[in-house]
Structure formats: structure tokens, C-alpha cells
Amino acid sequence: xxxxxxxxxxxxxxxxxxxxxxGGFLAVGTPEGFVDAIVEKGTRNLTVIGNDTGxxxxxxxxxxxxxxxxxxxxxHVGTNAETGRQMNAKEMDVELVPQGTLxxxxxxxxxxxxxxxxPTGVGTIAEEGxxxxxxxxxxxxxxxxxxxxxxxxxxxKADKKGNLVFRATSRNxxxxxxxxxxxxxxxxxxxxxxxxxxxxxxxxxxxFVDAIVLAKQPxxxxxxxxx
Amino acid sequence: MNSREIIARRVGQEFKNGNLVxxxxxxxxxxxNYVPEGVEVTFQSENGIVGMGPxxxxxxxxPDISNAGGQPVTILPGxxxxxxxxxxxxxxxxxxDITVLGGLQVDEKxxxxxxxxxxxxxxxxxxxxxxxxGAKKVIIAMEHCAKDGSPxxxxxxxxxxxxKEEVDLIVTEKAVIQVTKEGFLLKELGPxxxxxxxKKATGAELIVSPELxxxxx
Numbered sequence: 208x209x210x211x212x213x214x215x216x217x218x219x220x221x222x223x224x225x226x227x228x229x230g231g232f233l234a235v236g237t238p239e240g241f242v243d244a245i246v247e248k249g250t251r252n253l254t255v256i257g258n259d260t261g262x263x264x265x266x267x268x269x270x271x272x273x274x275x276x277x278x279x280x281x282x283h284v285g286t287n288a289e290t291g292r293q294m295n296a297k298e299m300d301v302e303l304v305p306q307g308t309l310x311x312x313x314x315x316x317x318x319x320x321x322x323x324x325x326p327t328g329v330g331t332i333a334e335e336g337x338x339x340x341x342x343x344x345x346x347x348x349x350x351x352x353x354x355x356x357x358x359x360x361x362x363x364k365a366d367k368k369g370n371l372v373f374r375a376t377s378r379n380x381x382x383x384x385x386x387x388x389x390x391x392x393x394x395x396x397x398x399x400x401x402x403x404x405x406x407x408x409x410x411x412x413x414x415f416v417d418a419i420v421l422a423k424q425p426x427x428x429x430x431x432x433x434x
Numbered sequence: 435m436n437s438r439e440i441i442a443r444r445v446g447q448e449f450k451n452g453n454l455v456x457x458x459x460x461x462x463x464x465x466x467n468y469v470p471e472g473v474e475v476t477f478q479s480e481n482g483i484v485g486m487g488p489x490x491x492x493x494x495x496x497p498d499i500s501n502a503g504g505q506p507v508t509i510l511p512g513x514x515x516x517x518x519x520x521x522x523x524x525x526x527x528x529x530x531d532i533t534v535l536g537g538l539q540v541d542e543k544x545x546x547x548x549x550x551x552x553x554x555x556x557x558x559x560x561x562x563x564x565x566x567x568g569a570k571k572v573i574i575a576m577e578h579c580a581k582d583g584s585p586x587x588x589x590x591x592x593x594x595x596x597x598k599e600e601v602d603l604i605v606t607e608k609a610v611i612q613v614t615k616e617g618f619l620l621k622e623l624g625p626x627x628x629x630x631x632x633k634k635a636t637g638a639e640l641i642v643s644p645e646l647x648x649x650x651x
Contacts, residue, residue: 232481232518233504235497258518259558285557286504294556303556306480307522307564314519327526327564330545330598363498373517375498375509376481380518 209367212418217392218244221357224277226254228313228384230360233259233286234266236377238361238394240423242269252277256313256355258306258380259283260290271299280353282306305333308350310383316352317386323350358388361422362411365395366402369416370409378410385415392418435651437577437607440624443468443651445534445575445605449475456480456525456565458535459503462575465534478530480561482521485513502561525561526568533569535562537576537604539591542638544601544613546574547593559596566597578606578635585637587611587618608632610649617641622649 221227231237237257245253246269255276260283261268268287270276278300284290293299304312311323324347328334338349360381363374371393373381385391398421435443438461446468449455453475457463466488469475477486479501486501487508495506509515516524524530539547546566549559566572580586587604604611609632610622620632620640625648633640 232502233500235481235500235504259560281558283558283560285555285560291556301556303558305559305563306518306561307526307568310518310522325526325564326567329567331563331595333559333563373515375496375515376479376483376500377498378515378517379482382517383519 210369210413210416210419211367211398212392212420214240214244214420217241217418217420218248220390220392221245221248221250223250224252225250225357226256226355228256228355228358228388229267230358230379230381230384231257231261231266232376232379234261234268236361236373236379236381237261237266238359238422239266240394240420241359241392242267245270245275246273249275251275254278254280256280256353258309260287262286263289274298278302280304280309282309308333310380312350312353313380313383313387316354317383320352322352324348325350353387355384355388356390358384358391360385360391360393362393362395364397364399364404365393365416365419366399366404366413367419368401369393369413369419370404371395371411371413371416372404372408373410382411385411390417391415392420394420394422396422435625438464440607440649440651441575441577441605444610444622444649445573446470447651448532448571448573448603449473450531453531454478454484454529456530456533456569458533458562458565460536462534462536463501463503465575478521478524479507480518480521480525480565482516482518483507483509483513484516484524485510487513522561522564522568525564528568528570530565530569532571532573533565534573534575535565537574537586539586539588539593540574540601540604541588541591542613542617544599545591546572546596546601547591548596550594552594562596566600571602572600574601574604576604576606578608578632585635588637589639608635611640614641619643620646622647624649625651
């Protein structure tokens with residue numbers, strides 16, 4: 208069954224108050240078409256989970272500027288002054304999570320685990336309010352899984368079954384988020400027929416994917432002059 | 435030579451052949467330009483790349499290839515890309531030999547504060563908490579004092595910590611200081627800098643190494 212969809216179908220799924228994961232790392236690998244469509248739709252009170260809040264005009268940052276985020280769960284907000292402003296003005300709640308912990312919490316959410324134990328954050332405010340355990344004489348913090356209602360991710364290539372290939376450092380959180388949400392929509396730069404991606408080259412099996420939308424912006428091959 | 439160049443040059447001398455190294459955003463990134471001749475290191479960046487190469491010439495940037503600061507970079511032959519979980523398995527799993535990070539404060543226990551100033555600026559920790567806990571050696575590359583002249587090398591950090599007792603070495607334009615069980619060990623002085631100058635600019639006791647020397651940079 209083909210999972211090819213369109214922007215409107217994906218946007219119809221997104222409601223006020225949803226918890227949404229958005230892939231990317233400082234806007235590299237962020238599905239900008241989906242982000243733009245949420246801005247246009249005007250959905251509000253979102254909880255957004257991502258690596259960072261991007262920039263004013265790129266990545267998740269656009270949803271900050273348009274004041275659609277109630278809470279952001281991210282590792283870094285330093286590249287977006289508006290996040291800092293809304294955080295200080297208490298207009299938006301920001302939960303800062305160490306980046307490696309964020310990745311593992313998402314993986315745990317996707318993989319049906321009850322949490323993960325990490326040495327990261329021991330002795331800092333990142334451990335506050337969390338259970339700690341000593342294992343083999345070393346201290347660990349128990350970090351709980353995260354899941355979302357919707358994951359919006361970006362891929363370089365998708366076949367019609369949703370098997371995905373990512374490109375370079377745009378992979379980052381995308382495959383992890385694809386495992387940790389009830390509904391997973393992919394913005395793909397290229398869509399190919401089933402069988403065109405060698406099973407050994409698949410980075411994310413299509414079983415995790417619900418909908419594929421062709422990216423609006425030019426595919427990377429065009430940016431690079433057909434290289 | 436300006437302060438930043440002194441620091442970057444001196445940090446580069448810590449690299450050993452075959453090391454896997456992660457450079458933080460800002461001044462630490464400069465260290466890539468000062469890897470000593472004959473030493474081959476591999477750079478990792480937490481956004482999911484090992485074998486990271488230099489910044490590409492203008493016009494040849496690839497929007498999908500960046501470092502953890504979001505700047506365009508390149509990948510060298512033999513390099514690889516991976517997802518964020520995998521990236522932090524490299525970091526936390528003990529594969530990373532050295533991390534070089536900037537600092538706001540370091541204290542004599544090896545505590546580091548570099549991710550927020552309450553009420554002023556809260557950029558977030560990004561990967562810094564994982565890097566400090568995971569890397570075999572944590573080097574802090576920073577100017578010796580804050581912009582207002584106040585010391586950043588202290589008896590006890592006052593800002594929220596990034597990591598507890600993880601710092602191994604501090605490199606500033608004035609000194610190379612090792613964190614030891616006994617306290618800060620002053621090992622090297624910056625060009626033309628005296629022990630008294632370092633002591634005045636430091637907010638903690640310093641043990642002067644019997645082998646104290648000037649940086650050879």
C-alpha cells in the first residue's frame with residue numbers, strides 16, 4: 208500500500224494542544240514545508256520536541272516567532288532570541304534536556320522502554336527531581352521516555368512504502384523521532400518506487416512511517432547543480 | 435599573537451596521533467587549525483559526523499553537511515554520518531579521547547559551569563553535559579578572566595554546573611592549569627606572563643609545578 212500523501216492530509220491531523228516531534232539540528236534536516244504549513248494553519252498550544260528552537264526564520268524557530276508553542280522540550284535555545292524572550296516573559300515553557308539524554312529518551316519512547324539510566328547531568332540541576340541509582344559504584348539519573356502524537360521528519364529519499372534514506376548530517380534526530388510517535392509524516396526530497404532502494408541501504412524501515420509528502424523546496428541535487 | 439590564537443595553539447599540542455576529538459562551538463572550533471604537524475586526529479561532531487573536514491570555500495557549502503554549531507563543514511574520506519543516539523554512544527560510550535569546550539567558570543574540584551547565567555542568558559546545555567561526562571579528557575579552552583576582569587578559575591563555581599568533577603585541563607592565554615586531587619597545578623605560563631600575574635587573575639590557590647615553563651607555541 209502506498210503511503211504517499213499530501214500536505215493537507217498531514218495538516219488535518221494536527222490539532223491545538225498536540226505534542227509534536229520535529230526533526231532537525233539547527234534547522235539542518237528540519238521538514239521546513241511541514242513547519243511552514245503549521246504556521247499557516249495557526250495551530251496553537253503545541254508541545255514541541257526537537258533538538259533546538261532553530262533560528263527566527265528557520266526550523267522550529269518559526270513556530271516560536273508565531274507563538275504557537277506552549278512548551279518546548281529541547282537541548283538548546285541559544286540561536287533564537289525570541290525563545291529566550293518568551294521564556295523570560297513566561298509566555299512559553301522550556302524544558303532543557305541534555306542532547307544525548309534527549310536522544311535516548313526519544314529512543315526509549317519509541318522502543319517500549321521504561322526509561323534510561325545516564326551518567327549525564329549527575330551533580331547538576333539536570334538531575335533535580337529525578338530518581339538516581341548507583342550501579343557498579345557509579346551514579347546514574349533515571350530519565351523517562353518521551354513520545355509524541357505526531358512526528359514530522361525529513362528524509363532525502365523515500366520509497367512508496369516509507370522506507371527512508373537520510374543524507375549527511377540531516378539525519379540527526381529524524382530516525383529516532385520516527386519511532387516515537389503515533390503518527391509519522393515524512394517530508395521527502397525524493398520519492399521512488401518500491402524496490403528502488405536496496406534493503407541494505409534503508410536507514411529507516413517503512414513500518415514506522417504513516418505518510419510521505421514530497422518536499423516543496425528543490426531537492427539537494429538541484430541545489431548542488433545536479434551533482 | 436592574540437589570546438585566542440595562543441589558546442588554540444596550546445590546546446592543539448594536547449592532541450596525540452589517532453585521537454578522536456570533539457571541538458565545542460566558538461573558540462574551541464579554532465583549534466582545528468592548530469593540530470601539530472605529524473599528528474593525525476579525527477574530529478567528531480555531536481550532530482552526527484565523524485571524520486569532519488574543514489569549512490568549505492564560499493559557494494561550495496552543502497546545506498546537509500554541518501557541524502554542531504550549524505556551520506557548513508565537509509567530510510573527509512573515511513568519514514561517516516549517523517543519528518543522534520549513535521553520536522552520543524560514541525561520546526558517552528568512551529570512544530571520545532578529548533573534548534575541548536569553552537567555560538564560564540571552572541573550580542578546583544574540576545567542576546565546570548558553561549551553559550547558563552540565571553536571569554541573564556540561558557542558551558541551554560546542548561551536548562556539553564554528555565561531552566564532559568563521556569570524553570576521556572576534558573579540556574577547557576577559555577580566556578583567563580571574564581570581560582569585566584573577574585576570575586573564571588575559582589575555588590568553587592557559583593553558576594549552575596555543566597558537570598561535576600570532570601575537567602582535566604584548563605588552557606588560557608595566561609596559563610596551562612591541570613586539575614589534580616590536591617588542587618590546581620600551574621604547569622605553564624603564557625608568553626611573557628609571570629606567576630604573580632596568573633595568581634592575581636585566579637580565584638583559587640595555585641600549586642606551582644616544579645617543572646613550570648613558558649608555553650612553547
